[in-house]
Amino acid sequence: MRITMIGTGYVGLVSGACFSDFGHDVICVDKDSAKIDGLHAGKMPIWEPGLDNLVKANVDRGRLHFTTDLAEGVKNAEAVFIAVGTPARRGDGHADLTFVYQAVRELAAHIKPGTVVVTKSTVPVGTGDQICAILEEEGATEISVASNPEFLREGAAIADFKHPDRIVVGAEDSHAEAVLKEIYRPLFLNRAPILITGRRTAELTKYAANAFLAVKISFINEIANLCEAVDADVQDVARGIGLDNRIGPKFLHAGPGYGGSCFPKDTLALLQTAEKAGIDQRIVRTTVEVNDARKGEMVDRIVKALGGDVAGKRIGLLGLAFKPNTDDMRDAPSIPIVEGLEKQGGKIVAFDPVAREHAEKLMPNVEFAGSPYAVAQGADALVVVTEWDEFRGIDLDRVAAAMAGKVLVDLRNVYDRAEAEGAGLHYWGMGRGKPS
Numbered sequence: 001m002r003i004t005m006i007g008t009g010y011v012g013l014v015s016g017a018c019f020s021d022f023g024h025d026v027i028c029v030d031k032d033s034a035k036i037d038g039l040h041a042g043k044m045p046i047w048e049p050g051l052d053n054l055v056k057a058n059v060d061r062g063r064l065h066f067t068t069d070l071a072e073g074v075k076n077a078e079a080v081f082i083a084v085g086t087p088a089r090r091g092d093g094h095a096d097l098t099f100v101y102q103a104v105r106e107l108a109a110h111i112k113p114g115t116v117v118v119t120k121s122t123v124p125v126g127t128g129d130q131i132c133a134i135l136e137e138e139g140a141t142e143i144s145v146a147s148n149p150e151f152l153r154e155g156a157a158i159a160d161f162k163h164p165d166r167i168v169v170g171a172e173d174s175h176a177e178a179v180l181k182e183i184y185r186p187l188f189l190n191r192a193p194i195l196i197t198g199r200r201t202a203e204l205t206k207y208a209a210n211a212f213l214a215v216k217i218s219f220i221n222e223i224a225n226l227c228e229a230v231d232a233d234v235q236d237v238a239r240g241i242g243l244d245n246r247i248g249p250k251f252l253h254a255g256p257g258y259g260g261s262c263f264p265k266d267t268l269a270l271l272q273t274a275e276k277a278g279i280d281q282r283i284v285r286t287t288v289e290v291n292d293a294r295k296g297e298m299v300d301r302i303v304k305a306l307g308g309d310v311a312g313k314r315i316g317l318l319g320l321a322f323k324p325n326t327d328d329m330r331d332a333p334s335i336p337i338v339e340g341l342e343k344q345g346g347k348i349v350a351f352d353p354v355a356r357e358h359a360e361k362l363m364p365n366v367e368f369a370g371s372p373y374a375v376a377q378g379a380d381a382l383v384v385v386t387e388w389d390e391f392r393g394i395d396l397d398r399v400a401a402a403m404a405g406k407v408l409v410d411l412r413n414v415y416d417r418a419e420a421e422g423a424g425l426h427y428w429g430m431g432r433g434k435p436s
Ligand code: UGA
Pocket: 122, 150, 151, 152, 153, 154, 155, 210, 213, 217, 250, 251, 252, 253, 254, 255, 256, 257, 258, 259, 260, 261, 262, 263, 322, 323
């Protein structure tokens, strides 16, 4: 199949590279010439494990191409995927579809009849209908418009793409359905479930999935608060409920609240869709409120762990990215935590294995250290914000010896309490009984 991917962000680049790895002929289009030049030179615009090798292998085999020329990129395509950004709109928080509609207008003049235009970006219900209207307005005829939302996670994007729990295809005609089935044939052969639905249903399924996962996280975060008050352990509670197949074990890790480029944005967009439809979504609305409040609660927790006053104290943060295995700082809980602590006079020193470059732009007053031990040096408290694997193996005795204070606030439950206490640290876990 000849596939064009418009947009080389997370979803576009990973999907494009994976489709080419299935043997399809893929051309990725992006307006950003620096990005395209970089890709031609083998430089990835995002930090994602395994992506550079996957891109290189398929470029070398002549199946993966990059261009800034949209007209050239789409003219021979059998399917054009739109994977441009749909950020939260300023003001109401709904998904901003400017880039999607702009791309559709631009490609309309260059695609040939029979092409299937597919939204891979997360787009609100009804976007496919709008795209049909734009294509008609622009004089593009016999074009199918389908929805094929992506469920990959940053940091595990390639594995998620190649071994999906399911593929959702929203198609309104048999041609679009057949083309998408052909594109995903390698995955069906591996028995990945495919769900063929109406276009609107597919669009909504993506939001419902992310909202449900956000609900799970906020739920366990509230249970963690309760665990602290009643001296119970949230990790055991999560395991105890997660072993029930109806609940499932995933997305039950208590932490500083969800962040990233998807959950915060998609929950808000779902609420906007619901409001427009006159349907109150109380559970999602409350989930958003719980998550927003959580960031402030994390600041309060650290202040409390330091005896109620952080003015002039040196606070070491381990991890800044919104989760491990990414350099993505979008909506990272570390941002409001740093702001909150600095506002109260705290001095922040931080280490993140890959997000430093992005974080430096957002956190001008933070001192960046080169290792977890350098962060610990002279710190009054150490706070685990992101659960990078490399933090799990650090020598807590060495850390404790380097610190000025002996407080370890573990917002991700990375450490064993007994071990931390054995190293002489006061341990503040997340929902694991009362702090020591
Ligand atoms: C999320 C979804 O997991 C993907 O399925 C979806 O495709 C993607 O959004 C998207 O819409 O594009 P992602 O944002 O990359 O993926 O990251 P997640 O691994 O889902 O984590 C999101 C946030 O939830 C992170 O801040 C993470 O720390 C937090 N989280 C996750 C928890 O606090 N506890 C958990 O148990 C799981």
